[in-house]
Amino acid sequence: MNILLSAYHCAPIGSESSVGWNYAIELAKLGHKVTVITSHSREPFVQKTSEHTDLGVDIIFYGLPGFLKHLYKPASMSEHIYYFFWQIGLFFFAKNIVKEKNIEVIHHITLGVFRIPSFLCLYHQPFIFGPVGGGENYPFSVKKSLPTRFLRVELLRDAVNFISSLNPLLQMTYAKSTVILCRTKDTLRYIPKRYHWKCKNEMGIGFDNQPVIDEVEDHQKGNFRLLYAGRPLYWKGIHLLIRGFAVLQQRRPDVSLTIVGRGDSGWAEEVAKKYEVHDVIHWGGSVSLEELHALYQSSDLFVFPSLREAGGMVAVESLCFGLPVLCLDIGGPGEIVDNNCGIKIKMTEGITEDRLAEEIADAIESLINNPQTQQAMSKQGRQRALSFSWKNIVSRTYSIVNSYLHKDEFCTK
Structure with missing residues (x-):
């Protein structure tokens, strides 16, 4: 045509x-x-x-x-x-x-x-x-x-x-x-x-030209590593991640969080200070594509609680590297991620920011306690990525x- x-x-x-x-x-x-x-x-x-x-x-x-x-x-x-x-x-x-x-x-x-x-x-x-x-x-x-x-x-x-x-x-x-x-x-x-x-x-x-890797490293012997990659904007839900991480730190202080992405992280850092986790978060700022790929490979879970994302390319990239994704069950990420390759948190009418923080922490802790589920999600994620x-x-x-x-x-x- x-x-x-x-x-x-x-x-x-x-x-x-x-x-x-x-x-x-x-x-x-x-x-x-x-x-x-x-x-x-x-x-x-x-x-x-x-x-x-x-x-x-x-x-x-x-x-x-x-x-x-x-x-x-x-x-x-x-x-x-x-x-x-x-x-x-x-x-x-x-x-x-x-x-x-x-x-x-x-x-x-x-x-x-x-x-x-x-x-x-x-x-x-x-x-x-x-x-x-x-x-x-x-x-x-x-x-x-x-x-x-x-x-x-x-x-x-x-x-x-x-x-x-x-x-x-x-x-x-x-x-x-x-x-x-x-x-x-x-x-x-x-x-x-x-x-x-x-x-x-x-x-x-x-x-x-994004590779879909065949094998994924087993990170369970070390600390559980969370990753967020994207602009540090409120509608990307970065404050929900920080609050969820703060709740999780009370239970699992060995869990780490890395935040990377271009843009002013001032407000996000204010939230982190308010909930007393600023100094335990690694603020990576803008990184090269090679550095981002290395982070995908060395992390255990990609957390992307975006509130109104039509797309969500970073979620697809994560799956390419066998990195399971935690997101909200709305918008683009909610359609990219299925229950076989990640965790989707329901956005019910009336749900509050406090409740979302608790559910994010609960979901992460559940995955930490079930390494076999994480490994299965990693494998299924690579298959899911091929459709994109x-x-x-x-x-x-x-x-x-x-x-x-x-x-x-x-x-x-």
Whole structure:
């Protein structure tokens, strides 16, 4: 097929950018002719590799003209405004491309959020929307324990998600879509039920050259080692991990915790000081990929209690190294991890931060006391990780897409 990918972020770096990039590469490997339209900001990164040209992937860069350019400020609120107008401009920019390249399928892939419509759905070709996330959420009983500045962010996000679900332009996107790919069940809840028949669950995250190791070291002779890798942000649940670790320290002072990841860890360290575990935590800061891989191999459990994660690539990476994962049973990690390769803590309505800390400590202690369970999870985790290779992800996605394309109702649009 001749496929047009709309990928605002598309480059062989970063989490969001790598989604568009790997979909393009794997679709080309499957024999499709792939054209990608991406933001002009990706050009410096794309020019550093020839992988796409070797496979015949045509990447076209597009940026807004004139006075709208000043809106582009990476990772800011103004970038979301820029992106909305970028989508409008893209509709007109793509017209000649669709015609000249005889495009058969249009696939909006990034940004992967349900809140912003894509106007490419107005073309006559079958339109794929997603994978999209952004609807991930957690009980208010946990939110209310957050500092006021973080609680405000969460309440604003809830309001934006609710308003977005009523957006007529989004309703148009859903109505015109051939298939809607949702990263999580949480996001599916924001899509009107009348469109659920064409919604499918697909995470849309994977690994490329990540090794899945065959054998795992037995660490049971030493101290039990916990690992957290990720930005030290409140919505990543790092405070829940610290509080759970504080409870565990009262029972098992021999357990260690290493926290690594780029970003300001100031608030997380304040929490650790409050619960008197700051000095027994190893704060590793930003580490290289090689150092992170070494930590995966030397640790016994990866703890990632993220509260609203649409993806969770670090969970997949952990499984590649045979490292069991403890997470909350919500969002992306809750769908990546199953009971054979990790531990999922239920997020029941009304559960509190205090209770979550206790349950995290209980779950870790249970695994320490059952080394055979840990070993079985390690083995099953490596098997589970294989399903998240980009080759398998893209093949699975387009198996879903093809099943819808062959339905009679999509012979014409």
